[in-house]
Amino acid sequence: xxxxxxxxxxxxxxxxxxxxxxxxASLASFxxxxxxxxxxxxxxxxxxxxxxxGKVQDLKPNSxxxxxxxxxxxxxxxxxxxxxxxxxxxxxxxNCTVQYREARRDIWCACHNGTYNLNGQVISGPPxxxxxxxxxxxxxxxxFISRRA
Amino acid sequence: xxxxxxxxxxxxWLDERxxxxxxRDLADHKxxxxxxxxAWYYFGGIxxxxxxxxxxxxxxxxLYYRPTVAEAFDSVRFIMTRVEFGWLIRxxxxxxxxxxxxxxxxxxxxxxxxxxxxxxRELTWLSGIALLGLMLGFGFxxxxxxxxxxxxxxxxxxxxxxxxxxxxxPPMARFLRGGDDVGAATLTRFFAFHVMILPLITFGLVGxxxxxxxxxxxxxxxxxSASRLAHMKFFPNFFLRELVIWYxxxxxxxxxxAIFPWELGQKADPFASAPAxxxxxxxxxxxxxxxxxxxxHVWFFEGELLGLLGFGLLAAGWVALPFWAAGRxxxxxARLVTAAGVFLICYLATFTILGYVK
Numbered sequence: 001x002x003x004x005x006x007x008x009x010x011x012x013x014x015x016x017x018x019x020x021x022x023x024x025a026s027l028a029s030f031x032x033x034x035x036x037x038x039x040x041x042x043x044x045x046x047x048x049x050x051x052x053x054g055k056v057q058d059l060k061p062n063s064x065x066x067x068x069x070x071x072x073x074x075x076x077x078x079x080x081x082x083x084x085x086x087x088x089x090x091x092x093x094x095n096c097t098v099q100y101r102e103a104r105r106d107i108w109c110a111c112h113n114g115t116y117n118l119n120g121q122v123i124s125g126p127p128x129x130x131x132x133x134x135x136x137x138x139x140x141x142x143x144f145i146s147r148r149a
Numbered sequence: 150x151x152x153x154x155x156x157x158x159x160x161x162w163l164d165e166r167x168x169x170x171x172x173r174d175l176a177d178h179k180x181x182x183x184x185x186x187x188a189w190y191y192f193g194g195i196x197x198x199x200x201x202x203x204x205x206x207x208x209x210x211x212l213y214y215r216p217t218v219a220e221a222f223d224s225v226r227f228i229m230t231r232v233e234f235g236w237l238i239r240x241x242x243x244x245x246x247x248x249x250x251x252x253x254x255x256x257x258x259x260x261x262x263x264x265x266x267x268x269x270r271e272l273t274w275l276s277g278i279a280l281l282g283l284m285l286g287f288g289f290x291x292x293x294x295x296x297x298x299x300x301x302x303x304x305x306x307x308x309x310x311x312x313x314x315x316x317x318x319p320p321m322a323r324f325l326r327g328g329d330d331v332g333a334a335t336l337t338r339f340f341a342f343h344v345m346i347l348p349l350i351t352f353g354l355v356g357x358x359x360x361x362x363x364x365x366x367x368x369x370x371x372x373x374s375a376s377r378l379a380h381m382k383f384f385p386n387f388f389l390r391e392l393v394i395w396y397x398x399x400x401x402x403x404x405x406x407a408i409f410p411w412e413l414g415q416k417a418d419p420f421a422s423a424p425a426x427x428x429x430x431x432x433x434x435x436x437x438x439x440x441x442x443x444x445x446h447v448w449f450f451e452g453e454l455l456g457l458l459g460f461g462l463l464a465a466g467w468v469a470l471p472f473w474a475a476g477r478x479x480x481x482x483a484r485l486v487t488a489a490g491v492f493l494i495c496y497l498a499t500f501t502i503l504g505y506v507k
Binding site for chain 1: 302305306308309310320323324326327328330334419420421422423424425426427437440441443444445446451452453
């Protein structure tokens with residue numbers, strides 16, 4: 001039987017590729033499920049368009065409070081007897097929760113000293129964008145907050 | 150085996166099966182060069198000692214800690230108020246974590262100023278920097294575990310910084326948080342990072358770091374020939390001195406923990422405003438204050454992204470220090486490295502103090 005001098009080498013190369021490919025495929029089959037596993041699944045949240053933020057008389061003029069708006073905090077501000085405002089309370093800088101400062105009549109983030117005016121616009125500090133404004137409606141003695149249409 | 154060593158059947162039996170005398174002989178040959186900067190060698194050992202304290206106190210805390218949003222804060226309060234010496238164990242864990250990072254920073258800067266990163270110790274430097282990163286990771290993940298108000302917002306800010314990195318940032322932040330926001334899944338993940346994943350990597354890297362130190366021997370200052378220096382035996386001479394220093398560190402640690410027990414704060418409330426005076430641990434204060442100063446937009450960039458880019462470049466340059474410290478013709482840019490080290494210390498010290506007082 002005639003054998004080429006490099007046939008053994010060829011066979012070794014093929015076997016090496018097969019072995020290498022097999023090991024690579026095994027590793028891929030181990031790591032793919034792991035990488036998928038550590039990536040948290042998207043959890044569907046009930047879409048909230050409107051929440052009851054409490055009674056009118058519970059929030060005196062020139063004060064604010066944080067209310068739950070779905071899974072996020074919202075800031076309700078009672079500016080004067082007839083004027084109310086509401087914003088997303090999530091600072092646009094690094095996600096902290098803002099608060100209303102009665103003495104300065106502004107909205108302040110304690111984390112990096114960002115300030116917003118009562119239209120949600122950035123006055124000073126590092127926040128890059130204004131706060132998302134929400135709609136306030138008074139029905140009877142209840143205050144409702146909703147997203148803008 | 151030295152000829153004068155008396156025969157001992159038990160030790161001979163053990164040596165035949167484990168070869169322990171080889172390890173002893175290696176230790177016998179380890180020496181420490183004596184020069185003006187010899188004292189700086191102790192900081193590596195201090196860091197290792199404090200890491201040991203962290204492991205012991207961490208395991209003890211695990212006996213009572215419960216990693217769920219409903220129970221985490223109360224379980225730490227239980228440790229602090231009901232478990233005998235619980236306040237001491239937790240305070241030692243917290244203080245030791247801070248002293249460990251301080252010791253690691255001192256160790257790193259001593260390596261920089263004595264130019265101990267030079268060829269062939271580049272991998273020792275890289276493994277050390279990776280260990281410092283891991284220690285900061287321990288600090289960041291451990292900070293959330295008591296689930297108090299400050300730690301909750303610190304984690305929100307920290308993970309949101311990650312999300313502002315283009316492309317890889319949002320999936321990275323989701324991976325860290327275990328979802329879109331900081332919550333129950335984040336606490337579970339941070340607990341897993343803190344007690345299992347980071348320790349496993351740390352033990353491997355500490356082993357590599359020590360192996361490399363053993364392999365290359367102790368570095369001598371640049372321009373000084375090791376053969377012209379006097380040496381001290383590591384075992385037992387230098388090691389006994391280390392033990393005395395470790396006792397001193399333990400005394401400082403015990404005093405701090407007893408006089409200034411670590412606070413617990415208030416339970417995290419995702420629907421409360423970030424409290425006034427909120428700030429991260431001291432070792433993140435410089436970055437925190439920098440982010441406070443950067444305006445919302447600089448040219449076309451968002452300030453936050455620009456800050457992160459700056460931190461990233463600074464960190465990359467620092468990691469690569471042994472490589473740019475060696476010039477094209479193999480000359481050592483000692484003065485440039487010293488200047489970079491002084492600059493970094495000045496930046497970190499100034500901004501940390503400003504972050505603390507402002």
